[in-house]
Amino acid sequence: MNLGPHADFIVAAYAVTVFVVAALVAWVVLDYSAQRRILGDLEERGVTRRSQRKDDR
Amino acid sequence: MAVIDLANPTRFLTLVNRMLPWLAAATVLLFAFGLTRAMGAPDDYQQGATVKIMFLHVPAAWLGMMGWGVMSLAALGTLVWRHPLADVAGKSAAPIGAAFTFICLLTGSLWGRPTWGTYWVWDARLTSVLVLFLLYLGVLALYWTAEDPGRGSRAAAVLTLVGAVNIPIIKFSVDWWNTLHQPASILRTGGSAIDPAILWPLLIMAGAFTLLFFTLHFAAMRNEILRRRVRSMRIIQAQELRA
Secondary structure, three states: OOOHHHHHHHHHHHHHHHHHHHHHHHHHHHHHHHHHHHHHHHHHOOOOOHHHHHHHO | OOHHHHHOHHHHHHHHHHHHHHHHHHHHHHHHHHHHHHHHOOOEOOOEHHHHHHHHHHHHHHHHHHHHHHHHHHHHHHHOOOOHHHHHHHHHHHHHHHHHHHHHHHHHHHHHHHHHOOOOOOOHHHHHHHHHHHHHHHHHHHHHHOOOHHHHHHHHHHHHHHHOOHHHHHHHHHHHOOOOOOOOOOOOOOOOOOOHHHHHHHHHHHHHHHHHHHHHHHHHHHHHHHHHHHHHHHHHHHHHHHO
16 A cells, blocks of 8 residues: 655644543543442442342332 | 433443443454455555555544444433433443544544545534534543532533534535535535445444444443442441441
C-alpha cells in the first residue's frame, strides 16, 4: 500500500486515534476492576446497602 | 423483560453484563472488516491517499455530535423525571463524546495541512466543533468537581441542554457561512457525492465506531452504577461508625 507524499499525516492520524481509543478502553477496564475491588472490600467488612437489607428481610 | 424494567439499575447491570462481550466482539469484527475495506479503497483523484484520514475523521465527528445527543436525552431524563439512570447515562457519555470530538479535531487538523495548507483556520465548522469540545470539558468539570453530586448533575444537565443549540450550528455551519471546510457530501439532498468505492468503507467504519461508542458507554454506565453503590455504602459505613 502506497500512502504517497503525505504518509506521515495519515500514519499520525491513525496513531492518534488508536492511542485515544486505547486510553478509553483502558479507563473503562481499570475503573471496572477498581470499583469491583472496593465493593468487595466493603462487603467483606459487612457493609451493605439499604436496598440489600430490605432484600434480606 | 419489559423496556421499563431496564430503568432499574440492578436489572440494567444484569443486561449489560450479558450484552457487553457480544457488543465488544461485534465491534472488533466490524473494525477488522472496515479497516480492511478502508485500506483497500482507491485514492481520491484530488487528495490522493490522504482521503484515508476521512475513515477516522468523519465517524469521529458524527459520534462527537451523537454523544451530545445522547447526553441531551439523558439531561431531559435527569431534569424532568429525575431518574438516576438518566444521570448515569449522561455522565458516562461525556468523556467518550469528548474523546471522539478530540479525535475529530486532531485528525481534521492532520488532514487539513496537506489538503488546505494549514492545520487550523477559524472558520465556522472548525470553530463550532472546538466549541463542542470545550462544552464537553465544561460538563466534565461540573460532574467531576461538584461537592454535591446531585447539584453537579443538575448543573451539567442544564449546560448540556443549552449546549445542544451548537449541534445544528455544527451541521449547517457549512451552508450558513463561507467556510474552508467542504459542504455536506454524504447526508445531503440529491444523495451522496462520494464514489461508492470510498463511501462503503466509510459507512462500515462509521458503524464500527458507533458500536465502539455504545460498548464503551454501557461499560462506563456499569462502572458509574458501581461507583454510586460504593459511595452509598461508604456513607452507611461512616454513619454506623458514628452511631
